[in-house]
Amino acid sequence: MDRIDCFLNGRFLPPEQARIPVMDRGFLFGDGVYEVIPCYGGRLFRLAHHLRRLETSLHGIGMADPLGPERWREVLEQLIGQRPGADQSVYLQVTRGAAPARDHRIPRDVEPTVFAMASPLPAPDPRLAEHGIEAITRPDIRWGRCDIKAITLLANVMLREEATQAGAGETLLIRDGFATEGSASNLFAVRDATLLTPPTSRHLLPGITRDLVLELAAAGGLTYREAPISEQQLRTADEVWITSSTREIVPVTRLDGVAVGDGVPGPVFGRMRQLYADYKRGLQQGRGSG
Ligand code: PDD
Numbered sequence: 323m324d325r326i327d328c329f330l331n332g333r334f335l336p337p338e339q340a341r342i343p344v345m346d347r348g349f350l351f352g353d354g355v356y357e358v359i360p361c362y363g364g365r366l367f368r369l370a371h372h373l374r375r376l377e378t379s380l381h382g383i384g385m386a387d388p389l390g391p392e393r394w395r396e397v398l399e400q401l402i403g404q405r406p407g408a409d410q411s412v413y414l415q416v417t418r419g420a421a422p423a424r425d426h427r428i429p430r431d432v433e434p435t436v437f438a439m440a441s442p443l444p445a446p447d448p449r450l451a452e453h454g455i456e457a458i459t460r461p462d463i464r465w466g467r468c469d470i471k472a473i474t475l476l477a478n479v480m481l482r483e484e485a486t487q488a489g490a491g492e493t494l495l496i497r498d499g500f501a502t503e504g505s506a507s508n509l510f511a512v513r514d515a516t517l518l519t520p521p522t523s524r525h526l527l528p529g530i531t532r533d534l535v536l537e538l539a540a541a542g543g544l545t546y547r548e549a550p551i552s553e554q555q556l557r558t559a560d561e562v563w564i565t566s567s568t569r570e571i572v573p574v575t576r577l578d579g580v581a582v583g584d585g586v587p588g589p590v591f592g593r594m595r596q597l598y599a600d601y602k603r604g605l606q607q608g609r610g611s612g
Contacts, residue, residue, distance in 0.1 A: 326404050328439035329397050337439065346435055348417030350424050352474030354435070355379035356415040360443055360567045361402045363409065363606035367567070369395060371530045375471060380416060382470040388416060388434045401440040409445065411568055414438040415473060446570050451595055454575030454587050455491035457564070459553070460484055462495035462502055462525070469524050481505040492564050492574070494556070497525055501556045504564045507572075508532040509551070512561035512583075512590045517546035531565040538597040544590065561588035571598055 327334040330342070347353035357376050360367040373391045380387055389397065394414075402410050415437045421429035462468075464477040482505040485493040492504045502520055503509045508529035510519045517539055522528045539546040556562065560583040562574040571594060573587035 326440070327401070328437065329401060330437050331433075331435060334400065340437070342435055342437075343420040345420040345422070345424070346417055347419060347421060347429075347432075348415070348435060348473060351426070352472065352476075353383070354415055354417030354473045355383060355385075355471050356413065356473050357471060358567050359398070359412040359414070361398075361410040361412055361440070362602055364402065364407050365605055365608070366395075366398060366402070366412065367605060368530050368534065369398070371533065375528065375530065376414070376416070378469075379471045382467065383418075383472070384428065385416065385418065385434065388436050397438055398440075401438060404440065405442070409443045410440045411443040412438060412440050417473070443568065446572070450572050451587060451591075454573035454582075456489065456576040456579075457492045457494050457504070457562070457574045458485050458488050458490045458578055459494045459496055459501070459556075462497040464495070467524055468502070468526050469522065469528060471527060478505045490576075491572070494562075494564075494574075494577070496553050499553055501551045501553060502526045503529075504566075507564035507566040507569060509556075510535065510561075510563040510565065511551050511556055511559035512563075512588060513555060513559050515545060515560075515590065517544055517590060517594075518549050518551055518555075518559075519546075520550055521548040529565060529567075531567055531570065534601070535565055535571065535594060535598070538594065538601060542593065542597045544593065559583065561591055563591055563594075571595060 325336050328337045328340055330340045357372045359372045373394055377387050398412050417435040419432040419434045421432050460481055481493040492507055494504050495502045501509055503526040562582045563571055565571050573591045575582050575585050
């Protein structure tokens, strides 16, 4: 494959030539935020939504957006233009930059580090939608600002590793008796034919895929509600799904070794899968703004 450049601080260059200083606060403190944006058929999926969330995350850590929406679009389109028409995932990250010394205090007058890259995005394995995945539950050991898409992901990584060790595909997180989200995904449950997802709060990321699923539910006439899901309600749900930009919508058919509902993806998932596929096809064919 031809060389694929990444973007670092105003330049496009091969990843092996991209360098950041060891004093970068992203490296030393995890002091930064990120986004992951899917791109289908050369079109960035819900770019405006992702850039708004980026701005909110930056604001949450006391930073301003160093590029702004128009420049971001130019940069990201140049990156994805290197694999024309391919489905890709764009990763972008902004850190507070490199200060002269390691100091917890936030430095003034430091240039942020701005990085972005595009990678191939394989289509989800159709077997996942047919059979679902196994998930485990764990206490949510993360911090109190999970609404900020921070690069500081050690807890998420450790929680996800527990799923991997258990032969499962995701870890669902329980805080104060309520399910919040997955280690890298949002959470949906179906009970009595009603689609449920926890309301946005500081305990979960306001997922772009989550919001789209709610929009599609409304447009498709599904009954849905943003409401807290207790651990007990999760365990007795008819259906459980997870959503994310890279995994789309995945049914969870076993939870902690116990079948969810009938142990197969349910009818509400089947309907949402259809709605999502139609939406994605429209985007690939140039309908809608993403
Ligand atoms: N993560 N919750 C968490 C903790 C996440 O890390 C993610 C996505 C989501 C879903 O958000 P969205 O629908 O906007 O992708 C929810 C990305 C994919 C990642 O870290 O790679």
